[in-house]
Amino acid sequence: ESFTLLDIMENDTPHAEFEFLSACHTAVGDEEMRNGIIHLAAGLQFPGFKTVIGTLWVVDDAVEKHVVEAFHEKMFENLEDGHGRAK
Numbered sequence: 163e164s165f166t167l168l169d170i171m172e173n174d175t176p177h178a179e180f181e182f183l184s185a186c187h188t189a190v191g192d193e194e195m196r197n198g199i200i201h202l203a204a205g206l207q208f209p210g211f212k213t214v215i216g217t218l219w220v221v222d223d224a225v226e227k228h229v230v231e232a233f234h235e236k237m238f239e240n241l242e243d244g245h246g247r248a249k
Contacts, residue, residue, distance in 0.1 A: 167200065171208040178211040182233070184226050189216030 181203075183189075189203040203216030221229070 167202065167205045170202075171200075171205050173209040175210045178206075178209065179213065181206050181211050181214045182230065183214065183216040184221070184230050186217060186220045189218050 183203055183206075187201075189201050191199050191201040201216065203214045206214045215233075
């Protein structure tokens with residue numbers, strides 16, 4: 163069963179903190195659609211995600227793997243035994 167961006171936007175996720183979208187063009191709207199101004203990354207903020215990271219361009223899978231790994235290493239480098247806070 164498929165769902166739309168509107169389905170995501172109408173979902174209530176009050177405890178959602180962070181979403182990292184590593185697929186291509188997740189922060190670009192569809193110019194052919196009436197709501198092209200709203201892209202997936204922006205749409206995830208409606209149900210409650212406080213921080214969303216998306217991409218504006220095509221990203222090679224091998225490169226994206228390195229970007230995601232480096233991002234997570236940097237984001238969580240100050241965590242102590244799982245009890246610290248991410249930057």
